[in-house]
Amino acid sequence: MSEIIDTDIAIIGGGPAGLAAALNASKRGARVAIIERDFELGGILQQCIHNGFGLTYFKEELTGPEYAQRFMDLLKETNVQIFLDSMVIDLSADKIITAMNPERGILKIHAKAVILAMGCRERTRGAINVPGMRPAGIYTAGTAQRLINMEGYMPGKRVVILGSGDIGLIMARRLVLEGAKVLVVAEVLPYCSGLVRNFVQCLQDYDIPLYLSHTITDIKGKERVKSVIISKVDENWMPIKGTEKVYECDTVLFSVGLIPENEISLKAGIKLDITNGPTVNEYLETTVPGIFACGNVLQVHDLVDWVTLEAERAGENAYAYSTNTSRGGKLLEPILTVPGENVGYIVPQRIDYLQDSKIVQFSFRPKSPDKNCIIEFVSNEKVFDKRKAKHIIPSEMLIYKIKLNPEEIGEKITINIKKNLKKSKEEA
Amino acid sequence: MEVEFKKPKQGDVPEIICTICPNSCKLQVFEDEQGEIQVEGAGCARGVEYGKEEYLDPKRMLITTIKIENGVLPVLPVRSQVAIPKEKIFDAIKVVNHVSAKAPVQMGDVIIPNLLELGISVIASRSMAAKNKE
Numbered sequence: 001m002s003e004i005i006d007t008d009i010a011i012i013g014g015g016p017a018g019l020a021a022a023l024n025a026s027k028r029g030a031r032v033a034i035i036e037r038d039f040e041l042g043g044i045l046q047q048c049i050h051n052g053f054g055l056t057y058f059k060e061e062l063t064g065p066e067y068a069q070r071f072m073d074l075l076k077e078t079n080v081q082i083f084l085d086s087m088v089i090d091l092s093a094d095k096i097i098t099a100m101n102p103e104r105g106i107l108k109i110h111a112k113a114v115i116l117a118m119g120c121r122e123r124t125r126g127a128i129n130v131p132g133m134r135p136a137g138i139y140t141a142g143t144a145q146r147l148i149n150m151e152g153y154m155p156g157k158r159v160v161i162l163g164s165g166d167i168g169l170i171m172a173r174r175l176v177l178e179g180a181k182v183l184v185v186a187e188v189l190p191y192c193s194g195l196v197r198n199f200v201q202c203l204q205d206y207d208i209p210l211y212l213s214h215t216i217t218d219i220k221g222k223e224r225v226k227s228v229i230i231s232k233v234d235e236n237w238m239p240i241k242g243t244e245k246v247y248e249c250d251t252v253l254f255s256v257g258l259i260p261e262n263e264i265s266l267k268a269g270i271k272l273d274i275t276n277g278p279t280v281n282e283y284l285e286t287t288v289p290g291i292f293a294c295g296n297v298l299q300v301h302d303l304v305d306w307v308t309l310e311a312e313r314a315g316e317n318a319y320a321y322s323t324n325t326s327r328g329g330k331l332l333e334p335i336l337t338v339p340g341e342n343v344g345y346i347v348p349q350r351i352d353y354l355q356d357s358k359i360v361q362f363s364f365r366p367k368s369p370d371k372n373c374i375i376e377f378v379s380n381e382k383v384f385d386k387r388k389a390k391h392i393i394p395s396e397m398l399i400y401k402i403k404l405n406p407e408e409i410g411e412k413i414t415i416n417i418k419k420n421l422k423k424s425k426e427e428a
Numbered sequence: 429m430e431v432e433f434k435k436p437k438q439g440d441v442p443e444i445i446c447t448i449c450p451n452s453c454k455l456q457v458f459e460d461e462q463g464e465i466q467v468e469g470a471g472c473a474r475g476v477e478y479g480k481e482e483y484l485d486p487k488r489m490l491i492t493t494i495k496i497e498n499g500v501l502p503v504l505p506v507r508s509q510v511a512i513p514k515e516k517i518f519d520a521i522k523v524v525n526h527v528s529a530k531a532p533v534q535m536g537d538v539i540i541p542n543l544l545e546l547g548i549s550v551i552a553s554r555s556m557a558a559k560n561k562e
């Protein structure tokens with residue numbers, strides 16, 4: 001027997017994306033249900049105990065759990081249904097969710113609209129192929145973060161970290177404060193991929209060296225990690241012979257990126273993009289009508305504030321869908337967005353409606369860092385809008401609200417990040 | 429940011445990286461003959477302020493966990509209410525490591541009232557329900 005629940009909007013995942021989407025849709029009068037597999041709401045924020053959240057959204061600096069708590073408190077004032085300890089195992093294109101709950105058994109949730117908010121998971125060592133043995137003492141940085149900050153368990157005493165993303169940098173400091181020695185952070189790129197502030201406050205403050213253009217070329221140890229070998233790499237990320245250095249350690253952390261978690265989306269037949277997230281239109285709607293996506297399941301965000309703002313839009317759009325609100329005439333063929341010069345990806349991947357001129361929010365990431373840039377929005381081989389950017393880096397998402405005018409827009413919209421030659425000459 | 433880690437050599441003017449905006453200006457901060465603090469290399473006025481503060485009185489937030497009895501989790505995240513002097517971080521950690529809490533705890537509850545006589549308290553940065561209700 002399975003329990004059947006009927007609702008207007010069902011949200012899969014109760015992290016910051018799910019919480020903000022639920023609050024927004026519920027405020028508009030929808031019946032909302034959140035389905036979360038963990039024992040509490042808040043998602044990954046509950047393990048991010050450091051400060052630095054909320055500066056954009058609340059104009060205040062909060063820790064991860066504090067940021068989550070603000071939304072959880074607001075949720076208490078609503079009648080949003082919350083299903084904890086409920087793991088979603090299936091989603092169908094006609095918007096029936098199947099979840100497993102240890103006490104209630106199988107739940108079937110029928111919804112008019114669904115919002116995907118499952119977040120992301122970490123890339124593991126396998127995903128980047130580091131050679132060597134497989135002894136104990138190898139963790140992803142996020143796993144170590146959960147162990148220390150939520151389970152009170154120290155993963156090791158002498159640590160080497162691969163990857164200079166923010167989670168890796170933050171864990172370096174956290175480990176030092178808990179009494180471990182962090183020997184080195186190795187980064188294969190020629191620049192630090194985390195925020196400067198984290199480089200200064202997590203590495204520099206504690207004299208932890210950062211080796212750029214370096215990688216781990218071997219991990220030694222039978223039962224437990226005994227040592228790692230770190231080598232310098234050339235421009236093609238190939239280790240350079242003769243540059244090997246040995247570090248004796250008992251623990252290795254990998255902080256090598258995040259991947260949107262979309263196994264459930266695939267079950268509903270949703271198409272994914274190069275982001276590993278669903279391809280969406282300007283309403284954050286996937287390729288299945290009435291199923292929306294927001295937060296890290298859509299694209300990996302560096303700031304939770306942007307997750308919240310994106311999720312609020314998803315909540316609003318899902319509500320409009322559930323009440324059959326018209327969006328105007330649908331285009332026969334969608335307008336596709338195309339990542340051009342130095343652009344890695346673009347969300348949304350397509351524009352489905354453009355009867356009258358309207359404002360659309362684009363978010364995208366540069367492929368490599370640069371200074372003094374011009375961001376061009378091109379259609380019909382003409383630049384219809386452009387913006388200046390003083391400093392760009394792949395770890396910081398770019399977000400622009402751009403007016404689209406049907407007369408100016410052709411079959412596709414290309415975004416290019418170009419060097420502002422005039423400005424660069426002035427500086428030189 | 430393109431930084432290879434360098435330990436400052438003795439006698440060098442230490443370089444302070446401004447963290448206020450992504451430009452990451454490299455600031456040289458020193459005292460001139462008149463005893464005035466000079467900041468060079470800042471791209472804007474905010475960087476000058478930052479450089480002075482980092483030189484004279486750098487502060488950092490204290491962020492860690494403490495043990496908690498009877499909580500749904502075994503540890504509770506805590507933080508200093510405001511940033512504390514950077515050189516006090518390790519002393520503060522020592523104090524905090526000797527303290528434990530008992531669930532239930534509300535976010536914002538004071539855990540240590542006057543940390544190291546700094547007039548700054550350490551507070552719980554999340555609420556934690558009790559495992560077994562008494």
Ligand SMILES: Cc1cc2nc3c(=O)[nH]c(=O)nc-3n(C[C@H](O)[C@H](O)[C@H](O)COP(=O)(O)OP(=O)(O)OC[C@H]3O[C@@H](n4cnc5c(N)ncnc54)[C@H](O)[C@@H]3O)c2cc1C
Binds near residue numbers: 042170303307
């Ligand atoms: C390890 C790690 C550390 C991070 N640290 C930082 C940081 O320091 N600062 C920062 O700004 N950002 C950080 N991020 C990015 C951070 O994830 C985002 O800012 C934000 O938390 C994303 O929100 P979200 O709601 O999209 O995803 P999440 O917070 O990941 O929430 C997703 C939720 O969905 C639930 N879920 C997933 N699948 C299912 C399912 N099948 N059934 C039911 N529930 C499901 C999960 O349990 C989780 O609660 C970190 C990310 C990771 C992975």
Ligand code: SF4
Binds near residue numbers: 471472474
């Ligand atoms: S000095 Fe000004 S321009 Fe330079 S990093 Fe600081 S805030 Fe940015």
